Amino acid sequence: MSGCNDTAICVNGACGIFRITEGYWVEGGKLTLPNETPLSKRAFINCVNQPLCAANTIQSYMYKHGQDCNGDDHIDCLDFGALHKLGNLKCRGELPYIFAKVFNSCLKGKERQAQNADQTPNQVKIKDQSST
Numbered sequence: 001m002s003g004c005n006d007t008a009i010c011v012n013g014a015c016g017i018f019r020i021t022e023g024y025w026v027e028g029g030k031l032t033l034p035n036e037t038p039l040s041k042r043a044f045i046n047c048v049n050q051p052l053c054a055a056n057t058i059q060s061y062m063y064k065h066g067q068d069c070n071g072d073d074h075i076d077c078l079d080f081g082a083l084h085k086l087g088n089l090k091c092r093g094e095l096p097y098i099f100a101k102v103f104n105s106c107l108k109g110k111e112r113q114a115q116n117a118d119q120t121p122n123q124v125k126i127k128d129q130s131s132t
Helices: 022-027 043-048 051-065 079-087 097-130
Strands: none
Touching: 022 043, 022 051, 043 051, 051 079, 079 097
16 A cells, blocks of 8 residues: 555556556556557556546446455445455455555544544534524
């Protein structure tokens, strides 16, 4: 994981803030920046180092290869994390420890945010109802 380092960088063939490989980019549809062709020498590098193009590549990859990687009969964020890190043919494998730790921490934070968002409207409604 890049730690959201958005500098145009490739490490061991994985590039951009989402650390996308060229094979992943190809499977994701060879998306490009405007006015660029997938045949351009820099199409891959330019796309995966631009956050919107990189995010769209991931969404396209997930749409194409979405599957239940952990065997719980649901396709959810856990499956998408495994699919992103391990690829569509190996997503049932074990996630590397550091990736799993950071990913699970992020998921827990998002769950807390969602719970707080769900509670806020109810609290506001209660206050509004008692003031009338």
